[in-house]
Amino acid sequence: MCVLPKHFSIYVYIGVLNTLIHWGVFLTLHSVLSVGQLVSNVCAFAVAATFSFYANSRYNFKRTASWARYLSFIGFMAFLSLAIGWLGDELAMPGIVTLFVFSGVSLVVGYFYASYVVFRGTAT
Template sequence: MNPQQKQFASYVVIGLINTLIHGVVFLTLHIGLGLSQAYSNLSAFAVAVSFSFYANARYTFNAKRSWSRYVRFVGFMGLISLAIGYVGDIYQFPALVTWVVFSVISLGCGYLYSKRVIFREDIQ
């Protein structure tokens, strides 16, 4: 396995754990507490993203963790989570569909954004 493949494999493993954390929080807030999908998805994202950011910085990208990188990552991915939750509310998607759609989109977008923007070696 080449370094690029190892990096992506690490990102996927951390992403699976992140997805599990996100799913438990999302379903608890939406089904258990009756919050909207948009707010449940955004809140669940906020919980899971902290784990994901630090784990990926340390294990996947071996990059320095910083407040500014964290804020950029949370801002970008948070907008995606809120938008997908909002679409789920508008079209009344089942909560599981919203969660799965966000998880798939965040895997691809999150990896590319992390690799090319957040954890690039030439930025702080």
């Protein structure tokens, strides 16, 4: 039986909440308020990623939040989002496929980046 590390399990839980927040903000802005997809997605990313950073900082890695950590996390995740969005455009993938690819890749890659760069040195 494979047992996931405690930090990864918590990261997944926070990631699910992050996804719900992202989709909720996006759908509210785009579908209810008729804001364009670009602005809706950027706003949704900013709100959800900020939640994810602070939740992981406090409840998962138990590290003090700082501007340097915040900017490192947000910058990396934004770059990852842009890279996967670019790849989706280049490969002409349907938007929903790009969304699921980003969700999976960002979960795994984001966890390792948070663990070994943003919140490095955290005791388990």
